[in-house]
Amino acid sequence: MRLGVVDGGHAAAEAEMLTMIRERSGTEPLGVVKTLLYRPELFGEPFSEALDVVMRGPSEWSTGERELFAGFTSLLRQCPF
Numbered sequence: 001m002r003l004g005v006v007d008g009g010h011a012a013a014e015a016e017m018l019t020m021i022r023e024r025s026g027t028e029p030l031g032v033v034k035t036l037l038y039r040p041e042l043f044g045e046p047f048s049e050a051l052d053v054v055m056r057g058p059s060e061w062s063t064g065e066r067e068l069f070a071g072f073t074s075l076l077r078q079c080p081f
Helices: 006-007 012-025 031-037 044-056 063-076
Strands: none
Touching: 006 031, 012 044, 031 044, 044 063
16 A cells, blocks of 8 residues: 555655656556655665665676566566566
8 A cells, every 4th residue: 555645745846757757658657656756865766776786786697687587576566567
């Protein structure tokens, strides 16, 4: 369950970005995008930086293997992202 504020409580700059996504894609932005843009200084930016390290940083796994693993995990969890 997602808090309603994540659907419509964004600051002006982030709300504008979501509007642009809606206009260009013709669909509602994914929940993960709305979550990352809601108060990005508290969650979105730190999470995105950590994700970048995990997905692109030093590893015995190639970038492709990590992407495949992430996609498969999303499929198992029935996540469209």
